[in-house]
Amino acid sequence: MAFQPFDLTGKVVLVTGGNGGIGLGLAEGCARAGADIALWGTNAAKNAAAVARLAAHGTRVAAFEVSVADEAAVIDGFARTIDSFGRVDTCFANAGVGGMAPSFMELPLEEWRRVMAVNLDGAFLTLREAARHMTARGGGGSLVVTASLAGIEGAARNEHYGATKGGVISMMRAIAAELGRDGIRCNAILPGWIETDMTEALFAYPKFREKVLPRVPARRWGKPEDFAGIAVYLASDASAFHTGDCLVLDGGNAIF
Numbered sequence: 001m002a003f004q005p006f007d008l009t010g011k012v013v014l015v016t017g018g019n020g021g022i023g024l025g026l027a028e029g030c031a032r033a034g035a036d037i038a039l040w041g042t043n044a045a046k047n048a049a050a051v052a053r054l055a056a057h058g059t060r061v062a063a064f065e066v067s068v069a070d071e072a073a074v075i076d077g078f079a080r081t082i083d084s085f086g087r088v089d090t091c092f093a094n095a096g097v098g099g100m101a102p103s104f105m106e107l108p109l110e111e112w113r114r115v116m117a118v119n120l121d122g123a124f125l126t127l128r129e130a131a132r133h134m135t136a137r138g139g140g141g142s143l144v145v146t147a148s149l150a151g152i153e154g155a156a157r158n159e160h161y162g163a164t165k166g167g168v169i170s171m172m173r174a175i176a177a178e179l180g181r182d183g184i185r186c187n188a189i190l191p192g193w194i195e196t197d198m199t200e201a202l203f204a205y206p207k208f209r210e211k212v213l214p215r216v217p218a219r220r221w222g223k224p225e226d227f228a229g230i231a232v233y234l235a236s237d238a239s240a241f242h243t244g245d246c247l248v249l250d251g252g253n254a255i256f
Contacts, residue, residue, distance in 0.1 A: 005238035009034035012085045013235050016068055016126050017095030019046040021196035022146060022227050024053075026092050029228025030235050031057040038081045038088070040066040040095065060085070068095045068122030078129040090142040090235040091130035093123040093168075098198045099161045112160045119164035124171065127186070131179060140183025144234050145172050147188040147246065149254055165190075169246060176244035185243035187234060192250025194222035218251030 013030040017023040019041035027037050031054045039054075039061070041047045047063035054061040062084050066077035081088060099115040101107040123145050134141035150158060151165030168188065175186040193212060195203060202208055203221065213219070230247055233239050248254055 006033055006232050006236045008232065008235055011035045011089040011235060012038065012087050013090045013092070013231075014038045014040070014081055014088045014130070015092040015094055016040040016066070016122070017146075018092070019043060019050040019063065020224075021198060022191060022194060022224050023092070023094040024050055025224030025227040026094060026231040027054060028057070028225070029231040030090070031059050031061065032228065033232045033236070034059060035090075035235060036060040036085060037062075038085055039063040040068065040077055040081075042067055068093075068126055069117040071125055074122075074125040074129055078126075078133065082133065087137060088130060088133055088141070090144065091126065092144045092146065092231070093126040093130075094144075094146040095122055095126070096146060096164075096198075099158065101157050101160070103157055104159050107160060115160045115164055119161070120167045123164075123168045127171070127175060131175065131184065134184050135179070135182050138182075140185070142234055142239065143172075143175060143179075143184060143186040144231075145169075145186075145188050147172075147190045149190055149192050149248070149250055151190065152246070153254070172246075173244050180243055185239065185241075187239075187243060188246045189227070189230060189234075190246050190248045190250070191227070192216065192222055192248070192253040194224070194226070196224065215256055216251045216253045217256050220251065222249065222251060 013035045015023050015027040018027045018039035051061050051063050067073045097118045145168045147169050148165040150162040151169050155162035172186050172188045
């Protein structure tokens with residue numbers, strides 16, 4: 001038999017925020033490689049549309065309405081996912097929200113807490129439940145968190161968003177160090193400027209497009225489908241010895 005390191009047949013992949021944007025790109029890559037897909041999202045209509053799209057690839061797909069900022073909802077959502085699929089082999093903690101403020105001095109505490117609740121607390125709760133499941137059943141697994149270039153670069157007027165992304169990177173490294181002995185690897189994906197619903201308003205701003213795009217060596221914005229390949233790699237046995245790492249997908253923006 002030919003070497004097929006990226007065949008995900010028989011594996012179950014959970015993607016939070018998987019009903020659109022980068023999350024849907026991650027999920028679709030894994031579905032095309034043969035994985036069964038569990039999606040978490042808070043928008044029922046988007047969940048249904050994503051399920052219909054992914055099911056066309058011939059694997060099992062189900063969506064669950066879960067708010068990752070709610071501990072009880074995450075615990076219940078993971079239990080329902082296991083009831084439906086029997087196991088989770090890879091968990092992408094991808095759900096997130098954006099945020100901007102007029103300035104750091106004018107950043108309200110409630111806005112800080114809103115972004116923290118989803119981007120940092122939500123990632124923690126999701127990865128904790130996945131880790132509990134994987135250590136209990138044995139056999140290892142892959143944990144992945146969607147961070148951002150904002151976690152390693154200065155994001156002016158976006159300190160709360162950057163803080164969450166820096167936080168998940170540090171959490172990822174600690175998880176990788178602690179759970180490696182259980183065969184569980186943990187990595188972070190750091191997107192650059194990606195065209196999604198979250199960035200739509202910013203990308204429509206002419207000055208932003210004029211100033212930022214020339215600094216991307218690839219000379220284009222990223223798209224959700226650009227994340228299909230890295231998703232399959234991280235969910236596959238090809239990445240069995242790859243852990244504690246930040247994988248940057250930004251068209252070269254960080255180096256230029």
